[in-house]
Amino acid sequence: MTVSMIRQQLPRTLRQVRTFSTTPRQHAAEVKRLGVIGAGQMGLGIALVAAQRAQVQVSLIDASEKSLAKGIAFAEKLLAKDVSKSRITQEQADQARSLLSASTKIEDLSSVDFVIEAVPEIPQLKFDIFKQLAEICPKHAILATNTSSISITKIAAATTSDPTDTSASSRVVSTHFMNPVPVQKGVEIISGLQTSKETLETAVEFCKKMGKITSVSADSPGFLANRILMPYINEAVICLETGVGDRDSIDAIMKNGTNVPMGPLQLADFIGLDTCLAIMKVLHEETGDSKYRPSVLLGKMVDAGWLGKKSGKGFYDY
Numbered sequence: 001m002t003v004s005m006i007r008q009q010l011p012r013t014l015r016q017v018r019t020f021s022t023t024p025r026q027h028a029a030e031v032k033r034l035g036v037i038g039a040g041q042m043g044l045g046i047a048l049v050a051a052q053r054a055q056v057q058v059s060l061i062d063a064s065e066k067s068l069a070k071g072i073a074f075a076e077k078l079l080a081k082d083v084s085k086s087r088i089t090q091e092q093a094d095q096a097r098s099l100l101s102a103s104t105k106i107e108d109l110s111s112v113d114f115v116i117e118a119v120p121e122i123p124q125l126k127f128d129i130f131k132q133l134a135e136i137c138p139k140h141a142i143l144a145t146n147t148s149s150i151s152i153t154k155i156a157a158a159t160t161s162d163p164t165d166t167s168a169s170s171r172v173v174s175t176h177f178m179n180p181v182p183v184q185k186g187v188e189i190i191s192g193l194q195t196s197k198e199t200l201e202t203a204v205e206f207c208k209k210m211g212k213i214t215s216v217s218a219d220s221p222g223f224l225a226n227r228i229l230m231p232y233i234n235e236a237v238i239c240l241e242t243g244v245g246d247r248d249s250i251d252a253i254m255k256n257g258t259n260v261p262m263g264p265l266q267l268a269d270f271i272g273l274d275t276c277l278a279i280m281k282v283l284h285e286e287t288g289d290s291k292y293r294p295s296v297l298l299g300k301m302v303d304a305g306w307l308g309k310k311s312g313k314g315f316y317d318y
């Protein structure tokens with residue numbers, strides 16, 4: 001996809017406002033080292049697919065030793081499963097594993113060409129990380145976020161205290177992978193107001209190198225995927241809390257009636273109820289539209305620590 005095609009896909013108002021500042025062009029083929037921050041369900045998947053498909057060195061960073069150990073063990077399990085099903089050879093699995101390294105120090109990203117942040121959906125956490133990345137990473141590095149809903153423009157703005165200096169903010173973009181990353185082909189690429197066309201192009205190319213199919217969208221609350229998906233999930237939770245239907249009926253009618261692999265409540269468990277709630281809050285607060293009000297039950301479940309599959313309990317028990 002060319003930049004002019006990408007620009008044509010942006011809504012008219014955004015095209016008018018955008019300046020598309022420029023940064024030195026770095027082709028995806030020149031991306032040899034990737035940093036991934038957050039070894040949770042998304043970060044681990046991104047790291048593994050990058051090692052397997054794009055065959056780049058991957059430094060996986062997490063604040064928690066435990067998450068890193070769990071993530072690496074899970075990556076090894078997925079590779080072993082691929083070998084046992086003859087999807088890849090043992091040699092390919094060993095090659096991918098050898099490209100993965102783990103660390104708790106963000107400073108270890110000082111020589112990466114591209115970094116993808118996948119820490120929890122907490123705005124201040126992401127702002128702090130991008131401020132650090134602007135200082136730590138090389139001046140050519142693309143700084144990407146996997147955020148589900150937080151404004152890319154705001155994340156980019158956090159890289160500098162001088163808004164006229166776009167040397168780092170022009171390299172910020174979103175590569176919004178879908179869950180589970182090794183399985184889902186789609187990636188939504190979102191640019192903030194500061195994102196340069198070179199950054200956008202490199203992000204699109206790199207995701208293609210990872211074997212993904214890209215969609216381009218504008219920095220608007222929820223972007224495309226979650227603007228459409230989350231109100232659907234939220235409405236299913238409201239149907240449950242107001243007694244329109246029970247859990248199994250809600251999931252069964254959507255699963256069997258719309259030809260999707262799982263119903264909305266099971267999907268919410270799979271995504272993480274904290275993530276779903278965080279996205280609904282962004283949609284609600286940033287649009288001011290009451291149609292995005294998060295379900296009360298969703299908030300209560302997060303209060304109880306019932307976050308879905310990752311915590312062992314959500315709408316279902318795991």
Ligand SMILES: NC(=O)c1ccc[n+]([C@@H]2O[C@H](COP(=O)([O-])OP(=O)(O)OC[C@H]3O[C@@H](n4cnc5c(N)ncnc54)[C@H](O)[C@@H]3O)[C@@H](O)[C@H]2O)c1
Binds near residue numbers: 061120146148
């Ligand atoms: N879960 C989904 O289905 C999904 C889909 C698309 C995008 N996302 C987005 O991806 C991001 C990550 O989501 P997830 O589901 O993988 O979360 P997760 O909770 O599974 O993993 C987050 C990881 O980040 C680590 N972490 C926390 N603070 C950190 C810090 N300061 N430095 C380094 N690591 C830190 C945690 O230890 C954890 O391992 C979020 O922005 C989320 O909205 C999630």
